[in-house]
Every structure is written in structure tokens, then in C-alpha cells.
Amino acid sequence: MAVVCRNLRAFAQKTSSLRCTPNFLRLYSQSKPAPPKLVTVDVDKAGVATVTLDRPPVNSLNTGLLEELGVAIKDLEANKTRGIILTSSSNSVFSAGLDILEMYEPKKQNLSLFWTTLQNTWLSLYRTSIPTVAAINGHAPAGGCLLALSCEYRVMVGPKFTIGLNETQLGIVAPQWFMICMKDAVGRRQAEMALTAGKMFSTQEALNIGLIDKMVSNKEEAIAEAQKFIAQFAKIPPLARRMTKESIRQEGIKYMEENAIDDLKAFMDLVVQPNIQKGLGMYLEAMKKSK
Numbered sequence: 001m002a003v004v005c006r007n008l009r010a011f012a013q014k015t016s017s018l019r020c021t022p023n024f025l026r027l028y029s030q031s032k033p034a035p036p037k038l039v040t041v042d043v044d045k046a047g048v049a050t051v052t053l054d055r056p057p058v059n060s061l062n063t064g065l066l067e068e069l070g071v072a073i074k075d076l077e078a079n080k081t082r083g084i085i086l087t088s089s090s091n092s093v094f095s096a097g098l099d100i101l102e103m104y105e106p107k108k109q110n111l112s113l114f115w116t117t118l119q120n121t122w123l124s125l126y127r128t129s130i131p132t133v134a135a136i137n138g139h140a141p142a143g144g145c146l147l148a149l150s151c152e153y154r155v156m157v158g159p160k161f162t163i164g165l166n167e168t169q170l171g172i173v174a175p176q177w178f179m180i181c182m183k184d185a186v187g188r189r190q191a192e193m194a195l196t197a198g199k200m201f202s203t204q205e206a207l208n209i210g211l212i213d214k215m216v217s218n219k220e221e222a223i224a225e226a227q228k229f230i231a232q233f234a235k236i237p238p239l240a241r242r243m244t245k246e247s248i249r250q251e252g253i254k255y256m257e258e259n260a261i262d263d264l265k266a267f268m269d270l271v272v273q274p275n276i277q278k279g280l281g282m283y284l285e286a287m288k289k290s291k
């Protein structure tokens, strides 16, 4: 503020008609609003946090949103929150997955930061000792499905939305840790069938194979079911719960701890390939044309 004031005073002296008054400063600060938050957090009386992805129009996961989500999880851990409900501010999209614009014609440094942030935020969500539920109130393709799969329980609004790891349909291979998350939820056999076909499941199909745990008809019901799931842990000794979660999720945790650098390198090498860049460009065009 002192620097702003000094600069303004110098400017005011030059123009002589302006003074560095509180009113002037208020007008100046109003003209530079803080960027909107991409993730909001509301903690209820029971200590359960609703974490809402809020990046219209489709909550595509860019570095900024992923960074905010990671910070939110760490803050909630520090505050001993009793549960996290991950949801979306949109009425039709939980998350459209990774932001393709982060990968299209990228600067190397930005691309590296993007993927590292995704890895770190994913690991924070996947391994947090806090009970986690995805209240999936819209479509959840690819990275959107990954976020939901990283939670312990999935409640999805149906019947019209879809969810799945559709990477093969886009001509790419989902990273190993995406696959581990799918295997965690539906088992190896169903995961193989889902991933090789890049299948997007209707809500009912997702329920049938265990990709989601419950289908509901609106967001309010999804939040209520999520709260019910979290409430059951009030009676479970937290240390036993935490150690059990950490242990049962060992494959994914260990994979990321041991392979983060190789995984980053593989991603960086792949994305800059001319054929991948061409594919991304065409995909972006196709999305625009389909409107």
C-alpha cells in the first residue's frame, strides 16, 4: 500500500488536481478487483467442508484451479475438518477434465508447472486423512472423473450425466495413476474394459459397475448423501481410519512418490509431439463447431 500511495502521490503531484486521499485510494483499489476464486470452501456447523469447483463454463482443470484446490485441502487438513465434499458450481458439468488450453502450444515452463500441480493436488486429495466424497452434479469426463475417483465415495446426480476415463477415445493413454484410481473403484476387469474403450458411462451404468456408489436426482440430495457418508466416521477412531486409508491406497501413493519425475517427463515428451499438438488443435476446433 505504501508503494501504491507513493506512486499515486507522485502522479497526483504531476497532475496537481489529484490528491492521495482515502477516497482516491478506494477508487483506485476498486478499479483493480482481485481475480475471482476458482475454488470456494464452506464449512458447516458439523465441521464438514463443501469444496466447490467454480471455473465457468466447465471447470476445466488449469494450473490456477488445481493450485487452489491443493491449498484448500491442505488448509482443511490443518483445521481438522471432519469431511470434504467436492462438487461443482455448474448445473451440468462437474469438471470437463484437464484444460486443453494448458496443453495446446504451451511454454515448456508452464506445461511443467501444470502437470506438477496436477500430480501434487491429486496426491493431496487421494491420500488426505479427511473423509472425502464427490457430489458429482454434472458430466465428469477424463480428469473430472479422476477427481471423483480420488474421493472415497461418489454420489452422482442422474440420469442424464456421464462419467468416465475417455482418454483412448481421444487417442491418448491415461497415465498409470489414473488407471490405478479406476481399478480401486471397479476392479481390474471392469477397469480394463472401461479404459481400453475409453467408455463414458451413463449414471445408471456407472452405478452398475461401482464407478459411483449412489445415484440421486439433484445436488441437494447428493450433498445430503455425502454428509451421511461422512457422519458415520464420527464413531471411528481417527488414527485407525487414517492408517487404514493410507494402507489401502498404498499402490497409488507409492506410484506417485516413486514415479512423479518420470511421469512428468513422459507427459512433457508426449504433449509437444507435432501429431498430439495437431490433435489438440483439431479437438478444440471440433468443440467450438459442435456448439
Ligand SMILES: CCCCCCCC/C=C\C=C\CC(=O)SCCNC(=O)CCNC(=O)[C@H](O)C(C)(C)COP(=O)(O)OP(=O)(O)OC[C@H]1O[C@@H](n2cnc3c(N)ncnc32)[C@H](O)[C@@H]1OP(=O)(O)O
Residues within 6 Å of the ligand: 057, 058, 060, 092, 093, 095, 096, 097, 098, 099, 100, 101, 103, 139, 141, 142, 143, 144, 167, 170, 172, 173, 174, 175, 267, 270, 271, 276, 280, 283, 284, 287, 288, 291
Ligand atoms: C485431448 C488430448 C489430450 C492430450 C494430452 C496428452 C496426454 C495427457 C495425458 C492425460 C490426460 C488427459 C485427461 C484429460 O482430462 S484431457 C481433457 C478431456 N476432456 C474432455 O474430453 C471433455 C471435453 N468437453 C466436453 O465434452 C464438454 O465440454 C462437456 C464437459 C460435456 C460440457 O459440454 P457443454 O456444456 O455443452 O459445454 P461446451 O462443450 O460447449 O464447452 C464450453 C466451453 O468450454 C470449452 N471446453 C470444454 N472442455 C474443455 C477442456 N477440457 N479444456 C478446455 N476447454 C474446454 C469448450 O471449448 C467451450 O469453449 P468456447 O465457449 O470457447 O467455445
